[in-house]
Amino acid sequence: MRYIKPEPYYEGLPPFNVSGSPFNVVPIHNYPELMKDTCALINAEWPRSETARMRSLEASCDTLPCSLVLTTEGMCRVIAHLKLSPITSKKKACFVESVVVDKRHRGQGFGKLIMKFAEDYCRVVLDLKTIYLSTIDQDGFYERIGYEYCAPVTMYGPRHCELPSLQNAKKKYMKKVL
Structure with missing residues (x-):
């Protein structure tokens, strides 16, 4: 197996891509060749126009x-994705969204792996103190990895209010202090 040296700003992070490990977690902007596959992975779960999704990536x-992606060794397949977004009203926090694991690889610990890496990236690289998220049906997973329920948080500042919808009514907000 080939060892891929982590980017310099990963120093101090747990070595998820050490020799012998077939996986890497990388920021997608450093590997633009992975964007099309990542777009397809996210759109398989939440369909949206390819153009809009690519702009986001x-x-x-x-x-x-x-956006962080979990890939196989050699960066040949995208297994999971998540996006870290700013919260304008909380400077030392971020909102994790679009967490998705390829359907063929669910139940194998990849969600936990990419979330752990995201937490370390937030703490070590971004100097953040808290991660927030919302979920409709995965709160059990997030509880198992240390997240707790919290009051709703908006990414858009105090003047933004979400439109009422059935989907928003089902959302559960969670956070983890790093």
Whole structure:
């Protein structure tokens, strides 16, 4: 197996891609060749126009927003994705969204792996203190990895209010202090 040296700003993070491990977690903006496959993975779960999805992925950067992908060794297949987004009213926090694992690889610990890496990236690289998220039906998973229920949080600042909808009524908000 080939060892892929982590990017310099990963120093201090747990080595998820150490020798012998067939997986890597990387910011997508450093590997634009993975964007099409990542777009297809996300759209398989939440359909949206390819153009809009690609624009969102192309906005990824070293700060926020940042899309992280879990890939196989050699970067040949995207297994999971998540996006870290800023919360305008909370400078030391972010909102994790679009967490998705390829259907063929669910139940194998990849969701936990990419979430753990995202937490470390937020703490070490971005110097954040808290991660927030919302979920409709995966709160059991997030509880098992240390998230707790919290009051709703909006990414858009105090003047934004979400339109009432059945989907929003089912959302559960959670957070983890890093």
